[in-house]
Amino acid sequence: MFKANVGSSTAEDARAAGREAAAAAGAGLEDVKVVLAYCSCDYNVDEVVAGIGEAIPDVPVLGNTSFTGVVVPGAGYVGGDVPFVGVMALADPEMVVSVVAANRAENDDPVEAGVAMAETALDLAETDFAPEYFYMAASPAEEEFYLKGISSVIGREPFFGGSAADNTIAGNWKLYAGDQSFADGCVAAFFWNAPSMTNVFTGAYRETDDFGVITKVEGNRTIAEIDGVPAAKKLQEWAGCSDDDIAGGNLLAYTVLSPLGVKDRLGDLIAIRHPMNGNEDFSINVGNNVTEKTCVIRMEATVDELIQSVPDTLRQLIDRMPGEPAAFHLVHCGGRRAGIDARIGEVAAAVAEVAGDVPYIMEFTFGEYGFESDNNNTCGGLMLSFTGFSN
Structure with a gap:
């Protein structure tokens, strides 16, 4: 029988924080197969992982730094002005989990790195069968390419996760898996004989009647022109924003409430593209x-709508699940978190009310991963990727 538990800590010492959070997460569990951990970039993450290993020994740990905090049962929003760590332990006597990592410094090609990760995961599990699903976390730069490499080996198996984040968008984020930690790369966990996994992936924004065709792209992530017009000028035309609003990093904050979206081929999902x-x-x-x-x-939303989208999406997840929920893994965009700002307590209270007695952890990321009804795995920003496990 699958079981999960969650713990958190704001201890000043990084190792002690990891140990305290993991001790709470591991309490009452047997056959823990993997630990998902999210901590502050102000901690030494190697010490956090070491502390987790002291409390839950001989179990692989993976995760990433989270933007400003985490949300967990009981404590609610943990973080803010102090370093934090949140831990979710997943236990099941039948479940097999392979945890792998790819440090970008050791491989110049993220697609090849994804291939190597998937092949290593299969070797660790001693199988040639694809997993039922996988979890991924990466640095906010080349997520789609790691995914492409992994999928080329195992096929289109559903996934969930999000990108590492820091507190100031200064590149101080970290990823970690096993005895490795790094700022640029990817970590993943592949699951066999695992509980049923259900994912809801949404931006929960409203469509406007402002739309156009991308007519020029530079690289992979720079929109030069929309309908033949410089992209920022087109955004001004649509939204009426000022020159200051679209200048430099001001655009990132402005577009939390008015980002861009791209529809999938069936119209089931609008993947949000956050102007940075x-x-x-x-x-x-x-x-x-x-x-x-x-x-x-x-796209458009108000701050009130960003807050309300959290319990609404969690209820939608519960409605989709084939059985009683056993745990929730909630990925919430850090940009949305910044837009919500001091009202984050309302989000924590809403999650607690809807989740009830089901254990959960919410992290805040700089990129979100999930899928919709056609199982087409997608990476986006300013989104919610809410995952439920049911026996």
């Missing part, structure tokens, strides 16, 4: 890959 920076040539850097001759839609 406005350039001097009025091109826009976005947080995920884009391609020419596709349509982008300007």
Whole structure:
């Protein structure tokens, strides 16, 4: 029988924090197969992982730093002005989990790195069968390429997860798995004989009637033109924003409530593309890959709607699950968290009310991963990827 438990800590010492959080997460569990851990970038993450290993020995640990905090049962929102760690332990006597890592410094090609990760996972599990699903975390840069490499080996198996984050968008994030930690790369856990996994992946924004075709892209993540017009100028035309609003990093904050979206081929999912920076040539850097001759839609939400989307999405997840929920893994965009700001306590209270006695952990990421009804795994930003496990 699958079981999960959660713990957290804000102890000043990183190792002690990891140990305290893991001791709470491991209490009452047998056959723990993997530990998912999310901590502050202000901690030494190697010490956090070491502390977790002292409390739950001989079990693989993986995860990433989270933007400003985590949300867990009982304690609610943990973090803010103090370092934090949140831990979820997953236990099942029948479950097999392979944990792998790819340090970008050791492989120049993220697609090849993804291939190697999947092949190593199969070797560790001593099987040639694809897993039922997998969890992934990566640095916020090349997520789609790691996914492409992994999928080339195991096929289109559903996944969930999110990108590492720091507190100031300064590149101080970290990923960790086993005895490795690094800022640039990917970590993943592959699951066999595992509980049923259900995912809801949404931006929960409203579509506007402002849309256009991307007519010029530079690299993978810079929209140069929409409908032949410089992208930032087109955004001004649509939203009425000022020159200051679209200048440099100001664009990131402005577009939390008005980002861009790209529909999938069936219309089931609008993957959000968060404008991150406005350039001097009025091109826009976005947080995920884009391609020419596709349509982008300007999306909208209020802060109230960002908050309400959390319990609404969790209820939607519960309704989709084939059995009684046993645990929730909730990935919430760090940009949305910044937009919600001091009202984050309302989010924590809403999650606690809907989740009831089911253990859960919420992290805040700089990229979110999930899928919708056609199982087409997708990476996005400013999104919610809510995952439920049921026996």
